[in-house]
Amino acid sequence: MPTPKKGARLGGSANNQRKILSNLAAQLIEHGAIKTTDAKAKVLRPYVEKIITKAKAGTIADRRNVAKLITNKEIVAYLFNELAPKFENRAGGYTRIIKLENRKGDNAPMAQISLVLEETVSAEATRAARAAASKKAEEAPVEDAPEVEADTATDAAAEAEAVEAEAEEKSEK
Numbered sequence: 627m628p629t630p631k632k633g634a635r636l637g638g639s640a641n642n643q644r645k646i647l648s649n650l651a652a653q654l655i656e657h658g659a660i661k662t663t664d665a666k667a668k669v670l671r672p673y674v675e676k677i678i679t680k681a682k683a684g685t686i687a688d689r690r691n692v693a694k695l696i697t698n699k700e701i702v703a704y705l706f707n708e709l710a711p712k713f714e715n716r717a718g719g720y721t722r723i724i725k726l727e728n729r730k731g732d733n734a735p736m737a738q739i740s741l742v743l744e745e746t747v748s749a750e751a752t753r754a755a756r757a758a759a760s761k762k763a764e765e766a767p768v769e770d771a772p773e774v775e776a777d778t779a780t781d782a783a784a785e786a787e788a789v790e791a792e793a794e795e796k797s798e799k
Contacts, residue, residue: 636666647673652701654721655709659740667723667737674739678720681710712743758785 636643650670653660655677662670677695680688684706693702713720719742726736 634665636669648696651677652696652698654739654741655696655701655705658743659738661726661736661738663729664723664725664735664737667739670739671721671723675718675720677705678710678713679718681705682713684710709741715745716742754785 636646646666647670650660650662650666651674654670654674673695677692680692689702689706692705693699696702696705722740722742724738724740726738728734729736
């Protein structure tokens, strides 16, 4: 029987690749971020995202399916009990891949794959803009409403930009 040609394998066989992905996923969930080769990170991303989506549902069937993929019970429990609630407001995009310098020994391209636990900048900015606009609307007198609305819109936009810039600074650190 000929060897299957449907894409590159991380290991020598499909079994070996399954084990590699299982171990990488367990380490990523346990530590929050890992350094690996670029090819492994690209294959690991959809694997982990599907696992996290199942963990968000939280049913027993999902827990058993994840336990088939990740054999460490403590990591599965941590994923379902502690990590899944942190991703409740996220519809996807649970991981981030950052390219690093090539490895010294064999010049392999390296990447860091990490879980995205913080809220998005745009969600924080829109929430802050709405809060600022409602606060200004409550403080404004009823007689000057048309003039104040224009000022409120510009102030809210300025505050939203300030919050967005502050959030970007936090994410860069």
